[in-house]
Amino acid sequence: MNTISHSGKILAKLNYLESEFVHKLTMIEDCNHYNMIRIAVKHTPIKTSNLNEFKPSIYSYFELIKDLEIYYNKKLKEYNVKIDVGK
Secondary structure, three states: OHHHHHHHHHHOOHHHOOHHHHHHHHHHHOOHHHHHHHHHHHHOOOOHHHHHHHHHHHHHHHHHHHHHHHHHHHHHHHHOOOOOOOO
16 A cells, blocks of 8 residues: 555654644545455455445545645645655
8 A cells, every 4th residue: 555655654754744734644544445445355355346335435535635636736836845755
């Protein structure tokens, strides 16, 4: 789960971040989508025919990402901020 790894690296720099930005990242990291995928993969193979059960969590995840993108465009883009999370 790259998103969790990347957000963890960003949150490690907590002292330098605005609280609103940290809140948005935390919401993404705590999103139910990752827990559902992790549990499903552990117990049953995921097939394309049964992905409908993930629709609500995927939708919530994308809404959180959209909210973060709006925040970036309003608050950070003008500073040409690039978040380097490493590889």
